[in-house]
Amino acid sequence: MYLHGSSKINAAGHLEIGGCDVVELKQTYGTPLYIMDEELIRRRAREYRQAFEASGLTFQVAYASKAFSTLAMCRIADEEGMSLDVVSDGELYTALKAGFPAHRIHFHGNNKTPDEIEMALDAKIGCFVADNFIELQMLQAIASDRGEKVNVLLRVTPGVEAHTHEYISTGQTDSKFGFDIQNGTAIEAVRTAAQLPNLELLGLHSHIGSQIFETDGFEMAVERVAGFARSVKEQLNVEFKVVNLGGGFGIRYTEGDTPLAVAEYVKAITDGVKKHFEGIAAQLPEIWVEPGRSIVGDAGTTLYTVGTSKDIPGVRKYVAVDGGMTDNPRPALYESKYEAMLANRAGDANEETVSIAGKCCESGDMLIWDVELPKPNTGDLLAVACTGAYNYAMASNYNRIRRPAVVFVKNGASDLVVRRESLDNITGNDVIPARLEKQGAQVK
CATH class of the missing domain: 3.20.20.10 (Alanine racemase)
Incomplete structure (x- = not known):
């Protein structure tokens, strides 16, 4: 993955943006996470x-x-x-x-x-x-x-x-x-x-x-x-x-x-x-x-956590992350191409070609086809570059997935500029008509 702006690989072998180790950003803010330089x-x-x-x-x-x-x-x-x-x-x-x-x-x-x-x-x-x-x-x-x-x-x-x-x-x-x-x-x-x-x-x-x-x-x-x-x-x-x-x-x-x-x-x-x-x-x-x-385009990086994978011998290996077309609809809309890296193992050599799948219930929810990476493991962090433009702006709640948080990073400090949506945000504008009230289940 090409490193834009202040991005670099630090001594720990982690991707660092604006002086901030993305592994630490994940621990603080969770994933998916939009990181803006x-x-x-x-x-x-x-x-x-x-x-x-x-x-x-x-x-x-x-x-x-x-x-x-x-x-x-x-x-x-x-x-x-x-x-x-x-x-x-x-x-x-x-x-x-x-x-x-x-x-x-x-x-x-x-x-x-x-x-x-x-x-x-x-x-x-x-x-x-x-x-x-x-x-x-x-x-x-x-x-x-x-x-x-x-x-x-x-x-x-x-x-x-x-x-x-x-x-x-x-x-x-x-x-x-x-x-x-x-x-x-x-x-x-x-x-x-x-x-x-x-x-x-x-x-x-x-x-x-x-x-x-x-x-x-x-x-x-x-x-x-x-x-x-x-x-x-x-x-x-x-x-x-x-x-x-x-x-x-x-x-x-x-x-x-x-x-x-x-x-x-x-x-x-x-x-x-x-x-x-x-x-x-x-x-x-x-x-x-x-x-x-x-x-803003190349100033943005989206950080994901790797989850499941599916290896189809002789065909393709799918690696799924905890985001997808809800936080980046551009591949589905425009066939847009992106580069990526394992941000917590940035110094490791590439071992295999995989395709990055999102978590939506949609066959078209693919972020990247055929990217070379070290062998991804569950829990690894995947960084996708150049997501600063039209990603947060076009994000949706398809499948009622919550939109990610956004942080600005600069000189080793991170600032939250958009909070991660909560589950209450998802239903915040919903209204149950009086005639349906008794049928509505309450989640506690």
């Missing part, structure tokens, strides 16, 4: 900020909270000078409860409800990223009723498809997101937004996909968005103050992944903006980006 999270955030500062452009780096949203993570994003993207009232509530400055919050989503819009306006967030004509009219109506003006970016699809899994490609023409540039919908959206009196049209938003390992897609997106901005200026005399070029910057999950350094992605974007937006307006637009996975 706080220093690596902060380092990634600073890499973005420093790269943009070197460009000389005005910018915002907005953390995409859908990747991993907790109160503590919102605090770190604030401390590192980031803005924040939210996509629901839950993500917005988390940010506000953490004390995140509302004026640096951007509200995304293709189906915002009136209640979510009201909540965001009450908080005085920085802007909405509008996704369709219904939303524009809804924003106008609600803002008019309140006597307010709303900052808006229009999400456009530039017709650029990133080279990623089809389920996470979002910039192509056939997408549920945004106004299409190629079929004329986008310019009609600009015309509409510019005429609505309670909307302040700041600019455009574009996102071309996820897990992108080259700059070509971003460069093409910048060129197409700039070409659209030029057409808007010529046809409608509307200028954009902000251009948001989204996220999608890749990370290394396995040996075959080849992400670029943060600075390379940023330089490609900023060089493209300087080249293609020159002369469209009096000054170059402010550039926003939205890294999520690349901030």
Whole structure:
């Protein structure tokens, strides 16, 4: 397993993250356990900020909270000078409860409800990223009723498809997101937004996909968005103050992944903006980006305890752990690949190829197919790398399995940032109707 950030093998032969021995973390917090390398999270955030500062452009780096949203993570994003993207009232509530400055919050989503819009306006967030004509009219109506003006970016699809899994490609023409540039919908959206009196049209938003390992897609997106901005200026005399070029910057999950350094992605974007937006307006637009996975993805490690195994001679050996698709649904959803190691025997030589199975009553609950490990024994600790993004965020209670705890580790200290769910949490929202009360069994 490739060691990211502060991860290393210590003198005891154990995996150590942020100066914390994971065997001791297991003893303190149990498993499954999400372990987040706080220093690596902060380092990634600073890499973005420093790269943009070197460009000389005005910018915002907005953390995409859908990747991993907790109160503590919102605090770190604030401390590192980031803005924040939210996509629901839950993500917005988390940010506000953490004390995140509302004026640096951007509200995304293709189906915002009136209640979510009201909540965001009450908080005085920085802007909405509008996704369709219904939303524009809804924003106008609600803002008019309140006597307010709303900052808006229009999400456009530039017709650029990133080279990623089809389920996470979002910039192509056939997408549920945004106004299409190629079929004329986008310019009609600009015309509409510019005429609505309670909307302040700041600019455009574009996102071309996820897990992108080259700059070509971003460069093409910048060129197409700039070409659209030029057409808007010529046809409608509307200028954009902000251009948001989204996220999608890749990370290394396995040996075959080849992400670029943060600075390379940023330089490609900023060089493209300087080249293609020159002369469209009096000054170059402010550039926003939205890294999520690349901030927290490789900072996360999930720790499991090995349980049972099943050896099918000549076919496969299954090794089961105490988690699975409930804490990491990505292999089932996207066929995502991961690397792993026996964290309590990190110095042992690999002996066999096994497949890591989860504990759910589901044949598809497989975390890793065919990974080389020392011969796993019941009670060993399995560490799976790069689980910081979209694992906790997408976790579920399938089979009524409790979601794991989350700890931040840094400089030899660990801090609990999300408690492990209790059995009472599992039934906490259940209600037994009066007509069924006598039939309800009580667990003591």
